[in-house]
Amino acid sequence: MEKLLMLVHRIPYPPNKGDKIRSYHMLRHLAQHYSVVLGTFVDDPDDWRYAPVVREMCADAYFGALHPWPARLRCLGALCGDEPLSLAWYRDARMDQWVRAAMARERINRIVVFSSAMAQYARPYAGTRQVIDFCDVDSDKWRQYASARPWPASWLYAREARRLLAYEREVARRADSALFVSRPEAHLFRSLAPESADKTAYFNIGVDSAYFSPARAYPDPYPQGAEAIVFCGAMDYWPNVDAARWFALEVMPQVKRARPAAVFYVVGARPSAEVRRLEKPGAVCVTGTVADVRPYVAHARLSVAPLRIARGVQTKVLEAMAMAKTVVLSPQALGGIEATPGKELLLANGAGEFAAQVLRTLARPDPRIGRAARLGVRRRYAWSTSLDRVVEQIEGGRRAHAH
Template structure:
């Protein structure tokens, strides 16, 4: 009987504690679950952290039909939530219209009247005074609430990523990407102006934006990505997915993402032949969801394209080396952190390793301080 009473009291105390939490609106451009790719890892842990301190009201998009099954996982962390289906075809049509009028393609792609209505209703119904935005495109849903304390996690300087795209593409796409780089930077600066704080994934990324938006320098900061070292642990036992005698080189990532596509194509054409000339048993494994047709076309004797796998850890645990040959990259790369946590050697391009090197130098400098 006492245990039953104690259980009831504990539940009541938990409910009282939950009700006492302040309300917070969280806006995320992609459902923050499962945490199996860069932005989802960061947004999921952000949601999990905020849910411990606030009653979180989440508005987010679902751009992959397979992700609808994870809605209950996210709802369990939220006081209320709104999930909007993001149709790529309709989004591209909105972007085309924005291009014709000189506006940002990204903002138009993520524009949704139903989401704006839900946000406006939720803000008023709960008297919400705190808003957290994840990525620049979600700031458009909080512009009309100047009385709220607004913080944005830009993660990366997305406008600079579009600038890099423009340098790699031929006309007319180079012109389109330059247009987006300029229009999105203009919006990023405006968002930074109206927000109480603008955060990025690393100090170098924050410093880049300070140079692009010097008028907001004092409000720009960062918080690093991390990795779950208990989950990505080399001490666990994993089945070997490779054939006997193979020397596997592994790249992990979402394979419908253009910087990843560009990275594996470049590596397959420029690096892999040289490696195999010296090590004939070397094989390149491209491990990641939704491989684009041009990635699938790489598959052959020297290259394996796995598509979605239930767990990337066996591939990391048994590979000879993890590679991150990104030529377009911003901030901290989770794929590098995960491979390092698994105690695997990593060969990375300067672009992929830049944020990690500066992060390590900063830590070393702090340790050396008297």
């Protein structure tokens, strides 16, 4: 098989952890078509245990340790210049040396870049065919942060939004194909980078509907009698922190008055101090890291995604839908998801609407919503169909869902 260099900002494993889902399935799919040479960072010490499994999928692999304090120092230095802080965070001399050695040693003429910050390592190789999966328009995420946070954070985030957009446009101009996670993300980037509109496309994220299946038997993690409302996600990620805090403080008091047995479960790794402070016996429970999120989703009365800031497609929503669970979500969390509100999920805008939808579901659950949700996910979000389109991009074929 022909060699392909894949550059990923975080180790692409395991398949059920947040932003690693897309890169993991991409690696596994590409390894069926190419001899993959992988360069990736490990930013969580716990993830080193996955390195041997990932290495088995590759012809060669380099795992670089990414330590937060040196990365923060690099970002401080970048403030004096014009580059985005995201680029400085992932700058690493050892990664650069490894890429240069691999390109000199191997006959590689195809490069797949996962996330814009890794494109700096592919820049010297203009003669290769390069496909970048931006996933989301990250610069717009920073713009949203800037509008939601006080000064001086607002200034810093606005700076990052401007600098990162300029860098994203430069990367897209150099690439042969620029991919995003959904039609709305691709449409947004075309409006921001019209010079690269003809090479901007998207492919849907996938869901392993056999893994996230309601037919499996899961142990019940909840106390007897609790009407569990679950929200899953990495709880050191600010949009998730903001969502958990808003729901716990603005929505749950309304729900508790009508349904005393209702309990809000915040399920996810690395909960911040803000999230930990939300804990209230009998009302809000913060689990921290769990071995498997599926039991928490399977035995919950419903799942919520109350995000007020969001970019791309919310995988946690699709996974809950795949498990035939009723999901109540905000318009922001719905962005990019192909589903019909009222039939496959429930939409709520504001604390009053959220409380009303949650209370209706607790009082009169409608199993038809969960069944329709799972059917829709299985029909629209199959990994094999989506990732075949990535191979087409790598080989210079027709654009993936270009319009």
